[in-house]
Amino acid sequence: MKNCVIVIPVLNPGNGFIEYVKSLSSEDFKSIIIINDGSSEEKQPIFDECEQIENVRILQHAVNLGKGRALKSAFNYILNETDLCQANGVITVDADGQHTMSDVLMLCRELSGEGNKLILGVRSFDNENVPTPNRLGNTITRKLFNLLYGKHITDTQTGLRGFSLDVLPHLIDLEGERFNYETNVLIAAVRKKLTIEEIPIDTVYINENESSHFRPFQDSFEIYWLLLKNFIKFMGVSITSFLIDISLFQLFVFILRFTFDRRRIVIATVLARAGSSLFNYSMNRSFVFKSKKKWNKTIIGYYLLVIAEGALSAGSVYLLYRLTGFREVLLKVGVDLVIFLISYRIQKLVVFKD
Template sequence: MRNCMIVIPVLNPNEAFLPYVEQLIKEQFPFIVIVNDGSSKDKIPIFDELSELPEVTVLTHAVNLGKGRALKNAFNYIMNEPEFVTYDGVITVDGDGQHEIDDVIALCRKLEEKNDELVLGVRLFDKENVPWTNRMGNGITKHLFGLLYGKKINDTQTGLRGLPADMLSHFVGIEGERYSYETNMLIVAVQSGMALTEIPIETVYLDDNKESHFNKVKDSVDIYMLLFKNFFKFISVSLTSFLIDLSFFQIFLLVFSFLIKRNQIITATILARGISSLFNFTLNKKWVFESDREWKQTFFSYYALVAVTAIVSGLSVYWLFKLTSIEELVLKIFIDAILFTISYRIQKSLIFTAKK
């Protein structure tokens, strides 16, 4: 017997689905959870027949709730099973026949061999049978994920995944009801410091991927919104901090015009920047990156980064102006935009990281 559970979310399975599940059983997978995610009534006989197999449990959604919801419900069901603790992990398999049985076995062997890593079955998108839309979509998502989260994953939308039993609880309550859930799983894994490993699998697309229920517009938008969600929060906090900085600068400038006669601008700048940067630090830690690290660990690192970026910005603008004679404001906008992105990555990956 193989020591892995199988989870298959499926909507309106084709005639090959039942034989596929029976083949998994022949390959000694003893615990298979199938989620009927709102399939049409004419598919009920398939699920009735599956329910009669002792190795299979069928969970039913009366209406289509999405792949993410189907996976979460299956995970929750499995974790309430007494025998769950005896298994090395869970393998998620798509219900459209695109995952070869041998690849499912390979992921199970990897979990049995080392059940402390999230295992991803990675497709090769340079094959001739891969639709160009899938090739382009994966390329964009892969590079965006690496840029925003600092982790190279070659197939961010693979549905063939091996989840160690100890990791399953991390994924039950996270955001995502449709295909964006699988992207969020990777975000949570990276942010939590989980180890990931990739295994090449066969790249199968049947009838130009017509069996897939992935909505190229809606689901793509959901995925990219999720990828950029953290970055958008970072931008909004930075913009608010900028407005606070300007407001307090004007207030202090007005107050100091009556109290002191020298260095009003410098004094007002330092005080306003101190207030705005403290606001920025607090919201980045608590809201943007949701870091649980101690304040001492992050406070000095954050302000060291602020100081370094200010110095780099000033020197870069100065030397580029000397070399090119381009207007200083244009150079500053260009340099600061680059430093802004770098600062985001450093804060996310080094300063406000979660405890492992």
């Protein structure tokens, strides 16, 4: 017996689904768990027949809750079943039959009992049979993921994934009920420093992927929002900090209006920056990155980063001005934009990393 559990979330399966399940059963996996995610009543005979196949178990959702919820239901079920929670791992496959038996077996061999592992069956998007929307969507998601999370993943949307069993408890309470859940799994894998392996698999699209329940606009929006929401929050906090800085500067200039010009400007600048940076630090720590580190373990790193950013900005603008002769303000906008992106990564991966 192959010591892996197969998980198949499915909504309104086609006629070929039964044969696909039978071929999986013939490979003698520990168990095959099918999640009927609210399929129509007319599809019930398909599930009834699948339930008669050896090693197959059916989980039911009374209504369609989404692929993410179906996967979480299966993971929770596995962890609560004594005979299943001793498996080497779990393999998720799509119900449309696009994952070949040889590829599923390849992932099973890699799940040899080693923990802390996520295996991705990655497709090649250079093939002519790949629908243009799939190729474009994966390219955009892959590049965004690499930019924001510092990890190159060839196929962010693959449904063929292998998980060592110890990983499952971390995946059950993740955000996401539909296809965005699979993206969040990748984010969690990077944050928890799982070993992420990629295995090339056959690229199969049946009838231009027409059986897919992926909603191009709504599901794409949810995926990109999941990827970008932290950065959008970071940007919002930065803009708010800038407005606070300007407002405090104006206030202190007014209060100190009877002092010398240079002293008034210097003091107002320092006090305004102190106030705005404390706001920025507090919001980034608690709201953007939700760090569990104590403040005294992050504030020194944060202010060292602020000082380094200021020095880098001033030095870069001066150097570029000497080399190009462009206006300092235009150069500063470009330099500070690059520093802003770098700062997000450093704060995320170093300063506020748990």
